[in-house]
Amino acid sequence: xxxxxxxxxxxxxxxxxxxxxxxxxxxxxxxxxxxxxxxxxxxxxxxxxxxxxxxxxxxxxxxxxxxxxxxxxxxxxxxxxxxxxxxxxxxxxxxxxxxxxxxxxxxxxxxxxxxxxxxxxxxxxxxxxxxxxxxxxxxxxxxxxxxxxxxxxxxxxxxxxxxxxxxxxxxxxxxxxxxxxxxxxxxxxxxxxxxxxxxxxxxxxxxxxxxxxxxxxxxxxxxxxxxxxxxxxxxxxxxxxxxxxxxxxxxxxxxxxxxxxxxxxxxxxxxxxxxxxxxxxxxxxxxxxxxxxxxxxxxxxxxxxxxxxxxxxxxxxxxxxxxxxxxxxxxxxxxxxxxxxxxxxxxxxxxxxxxxxxxxxxxxxxxxxxxxxxxxxxxxxxxxxxxxxxxxxxxxxxxxxxxxxxxxxxxxxxxxxxxxxxxxxxxxxxxxxxxxxxxxxxxxxxxxxxxxxxxxxxxxxxxxxxxxxxxxxxxxxxxxxxxxxxxxxxxxxxxxxxxxxxxxxxxxxxxxxxxxxxxxxxx
Amino acid sequence: xxxxxxxxxxxxxxxxxxxxxxxxxxxxxxxxxxxxxxxxxxxxxxxxxxxxxxxxxxxxxxxxxxxxxxxxxxxxxxxxxxxxxxxxxxxxxxxxxxxxxxxxxxxxxxxxxxxxxxxxxxxxxxxxxxxxxxxxxxxxxxxxxxxxxxxxxxxxxxxxxxxxxxxxxxxxxxxxxxxxxxxxxxxxxx
Numbered sequence: 001x002x003x004x005x006x007x008x009x010x011x012x013x014x015x016x017x018x019x020x021x022x023x024x025x026x027x028x029x030x031x032x033x034x035x036x037x038x039x040x041x042x043x044x045x046x047x048x049x050x051x052x053x054x055x056x057x058x059x060x061x062x063x064x065x066x067x068x069x070x071x072x073x074x075x076x077x078x079x080x081x082x083x084x085x086x087x088x089x090x091x092x093x094x095x096x097x098x099x100x101x102x103x104x105x106x107x108x109x110x111x112x113x114x115x116x117x118x119x120x121x122x123x124x125x126x127x128x129x130x131x132x133x134x135x136x137x138x139x140x141x142x143x144x145x146x147x148x149x150x151x152x153x154x155x156x157x158x159x160x161x162x163x164x165x166x167x168x169x170x171x172x173x174x175x176x177x178x179x180x181x182x183x184x185x186x187x188x189x190x191x192x193x194x195x196x197x198x199x200x201x202x203x204x205x206x207x208x209x210x211x212x213x214x215x216x217x218x219x220x221x222x223x224x225x226x227x228x229x230x231x232x233x234x235x236x237x238x239x240x241x242x243x244x245x246x247x248x249x250x251x252x253x254x255x256x257x258x259x260x261x262x263x264x265x266x267x268x269x270x271x272x273x274x275x276x277x278x279x280x281x282x283x284x285x286x287x288x289x290x291x292x293x294x295x296x297x298x299x300x301x302x303x304x305x306x307x308x309x310x311x312x313x314x315x316x317x318x319x320x321x322x323x324x325x326x327x328x329x330x331x332x333x334x335x336x337x338x339x340x341x342x343x344x345x346x347x348x349x350x351x352x353x354x355x356x357x358x359x360x361x362x363x364x365x366x367x368x369x370x371x372x373x374x375x376x377x378x379x380x381x382x383x384x385x386x387x388x389x390x391x392x393x394x395x396x397x398x399x400x401x402x403x404x405x406x407x408x409x410x411x412x413x414x415x416x417x418x419x420x421x422x423x424x425x426x427x428x429x430x431x432x433x434x435x436x437x438x439x440x441x442x443x444x445x446x447x448x449x450x451x452x453x454x455x456x457x458x459x460x461x462x463x464x465x466x467x468x469x470x471x472x473x474x475x476x477x478x479x480x481x482x483x484x485x486x487x488x489x490x491x492x493x494x495x496x497x498x499x500x501x502x503x504x505x506x507x508x509x510x511x512x513x514x515x516x517x518x519x520x521x522x523x
Numbered sequence: 524x525x526x527x528x529x530x531x532x533x534x535x536x537x538x539x540x541x542x543x544x545x546x547x548x549x550x551x552x553x554x555x556x557x558x559x560x561x562x563x564x565x566x567x568x569x570x571x572x573x574x575x576x577x578x579x580x581x582x583x584x585x586x587x588x589x590x591x592x593x594x595x596x597x598x599x600x601x602x603x604x605x606x607x608x609x610x611x612x613x614x615x616x617x618x619x620x621x622x623x624x625x626x627x628x629x630x631x632x633x634x635x636x637x638x639x640x641x642x643x644x645x646x647x648x649x650x651x652x653x654x655x656x657x658x659x660x661x662x663x664x665x666x667x668x669x670x671x672x673x674x675x676x677x678x679x680x681x682x683x684x685x686x687x688x689x690x691x692x693x694x695x696x697x698x699x700x701x702x703x704x705x706x707x708x709x710x711x712x713x
Contacts, residue, residue: 009573009628009667011660017631018577023567026581029556035585036552036592094625220578481624 092220093182093411095161096444096477100514102156104147104184111140111187121150121205122399125183131198132185144187151180152207154448154521155514158455162218165457166225166417173417175225176454178213179206179402180413192409199405206414207453209233209400218411231404231414260284260357261321263350264294266341271295271305273325273338277314284320287353290346293325293338300336418452421465447474448521473520475504475513482506483513542600555592562606563588566613572631572676573617579626587613607685614686630667632659636675644706658708666701673698 095101109115111132117125125148134140151160157177166173181204185192194200211233216225261284266272272292279286293314304327311328317337327334342350402414445464447456450471458464466472474486484504507513541558548555566587571580590612591598598608620626637652662670672683673694684694 009630009664011632011656012575012629013632013656014634015572015631017568017571020564023564026567026584027560027563028585029559032559032585032588032592033553033556035589039589039593096624098624479623 092163092218092223093161095159096446097159097481097510097514100510101159101161102149102151104149104182107146107148108143109146110142111144112142117146117148119148119150119205121152123150123181123202123204123401125203126201128198128200131195131200132187132192133195134187134192140187140192144185144192147182147184147186149182150204151177151182152205152453153518154453154455155518156180157453158446158448158517159514162411163223163457164454166216166415172420174420174454174456175216175413175415176418176452178208178210178414178416178453179204180411180415182411183406184409194407194409196407199407201403201405202412203234203401203403204414206233206400206402209235210416213402213414213416215404216413216415217406217408218413220410225413225415228406228412229404231402234401234403235399260287260354261340263288263347263354264339264341265347266292266294266343271300271302272341272343273312275312275314275325282314282316285340287357288340288342288350290342290350291340292343293323294341295325296322296337296339304334304336418454421467445474445476447472448517450520450523453521473517475517478506481510483510485513485516538602538604541605542602545595545598545600545605549595549598552592552595555588555595558591558605559588562609565606566609569610569613569676570617572671573628574626575629583613583616583620586616590616603685604682607682610686611688630659630671631675632656633675636677639674640670640702640705643702644709654709655705658705661708662701662705666697666704669694669698669701670705 105119107117109117109127112130114127114129114131117127119125125146127146132140132144151157151162157164157180160180160182162180162182164175164177166175181202183200183202185194213231215228215231217228218224219226272294274290274292277285285291307327307329309327309329311326313326313328315324315326317323321339323338323340325336325338327336404412404414406412445458447458447464447466448454449456449467452470456464456466464474466474472491474491476484476486478484484506486502486504490502490504507516544554544557548558563584567580567584570583570587571577574580574583587609591609594612598605617626617628621628637655640655641652659667659670668687669683672678672686673680678686680694680698681691683698684691687694689697
């Protein structure tokens with residue numbers, strides 16, 4: 001058994017497999033045929049370029065003879081000339097370092113009602129109601145997931161693995177980005193499609209307010225960008241904003257007091273006193289007539305009730321609805337706890353008065369609450385608008401935004417196509433000191449040029465096209481996922497049409513290498 | 524285990540006809556479409572069971588056929604099904620992408636496969652798969668690959684041997700050793 005890299009494979013239980021019909025719909029022999037033809041052409045062209053027609057033909061014969069009995073596991077991607085075609089067949093979006101790419105932010109929204117999503121960069125996504133198509137007979141659940149991320153600088157673009165090449169009329173352009181996003185919708189694990197009649201409006205934070213950018217969408221089937229038109233550019237401006245007046249309007253309105261004590265029916269087994277009192281001293285009892293105070297003390301002696309007290313007075317108790325009755329005669333004072341009650345003849349009338357009072361209070365409270373909320377809403381609206389502007393301005397400092405609509409999920413880009421540079425060299429990254437692998441195994445060469453918000457991506461065997469006068473940073477990724485940089489001295493060796501053998505310098509630390517790329521594009 | 528993949532089994536006449544198709548495709552590559560149509564589904568499922576998404580499986584499947592077309596001239600007809608050669612290319616392609624950190628690899632476990640393993644190792648509690656899942660997760664990748672081919676894809680030992688480039692007997696011996704290991708691991712867990 002051939003040795004394979006150590007893997008720890010995740011167990012996926014009871015996985016839903018597509019039906020054979022769905023699988024067979026993916027057949028596309030024409031595409032494979034075209035790629036196969038392209039590989040053959042490139043192979044022939046390269047061989048002729050390298051060794052001349054006769055030697056090349058001999059090499060083919062030799063290679064064929066040598067490979068005649070080669071077991072299948074030795075089959076490898078045809079070397080450099082075939083790579084562009086091979087690459088074209090791989091997934092459109094393949095991050096070179098998946099662990100480092102920008103993660104998706106996930107948002108739950110109602111499929112029925114839609115909603116507005118705010119992303120960390122200040123971008124906002126307005127999803128209309130009923131914007132998604134269900135995948136089958138079952139209707140969509142109310143809660144669906146939107147996955148969203150943005151790419152703004154060359155490091156983001158490099159790590160995303162999103163191709164920036166744009167083929168138009170046979171010419172290969174590289175797209176320079178003013179901001180790129182990927183948006184997907186899911187019902188569980190099932191991808192959802194957008195109803196083209198219900199486009200999503202996006203206000204995307206951008207790196208520039210330059211109007212010379214177009215909108216493109218990545219067609220992952222054709223593996224090319226599709227022109228979608230122009231965007232509208234706006235800028236956040238909070239300079240002239242002043243915070244709305246809030247102290248008076250936000251101030252809490254006092255709740256209307258409702259101190260009325262709810263009437264209780266007198267207990268015929270308990271002693272009661274009828275006490276005269278000033279209604280202004282006890283407003284909670286002011287609405288009632290014929291109030292009795294029922295003794296609640298267990299220590300009250302019946303004899304007290306028979307005494308002709310010289311003075312009986314009333315005081316409020318420690319808690320609402322409780323009272324102290326003071327019974328005084330000569331130098332003797334007895335204090336008892338009591339509660340207001342009504343005899344059966346007066347109880348109904350007292351209860352009616354209490355209900356009436358409550359109704360009035362409730363109506364007044366509702367009216368005042370409505371007025372208060374109206375004022376608060378006005379203030380909150382002003383504050384919210386002000387805060388949004390302020391926050392946005394603070395974060396983004398006059399952040400330009402690009403407003404556009406999309407009618408398909410996927411990758412969308414505000415771009416400017418740049419024609420290929422005339423300066424082209426063929427580069428082969430080698431490391432002769434490594435006896436195990438004389439040639440650094442790499443899949444691509446990446447190039448960033450100062451002032452251009454993109455990553456030029458060259459497959460092995462492709463000529464590297466660049467602006468000879470620009471300041472540039474070029475790197476590759478080894479089979480061990482190390483980032484290996486080309487040095488300035490290497491670029492100086494380049495001249496048009498050259499075939500170069502260059503030994504890039506492998507960065508000791510991947511994160512530091514990525515920071516270097518970031519730093520270069522920000523300087 | 525009766526439900527061994529029937530796609531592998533071909534009569535001598537079928538194999539002869541396939542050899543003829545391959546011979547024609549070698550001289551005229553446009554005739555490769557016959558083989559493409561015949562094996563697309565099998566290869567797609569083979570790949571999909573090892574990767575996470577259908578789109579990725581689609582890309583890798585295309586890559587497999589592209590390589591097969593490019594290397595068809597080197598294909599030596601040994602009277603075996605053409606599918607084994609394609610499965611080997613697919614397997615290499617998946618591992619190649621994995622080693623370049625382009626993809627995550629998975630094992631698609633399905634219940635009948637689990638039940639067949641349980642039948643083979645004689646687990647007492649046939650309702651509780653948890654222990655078996657834990658034991659499976661502890662297997663080395665080459666061991667898991669054999670279990671995957673035999674139980675989750677229900678392939679004949681002869682075909683497993685051809686895909687892994689080992690003898691049929693070796694595939695059988697290795698598989699039963701792994702089942703013994705699973706059984707021991709399960710006992711240790713109890």
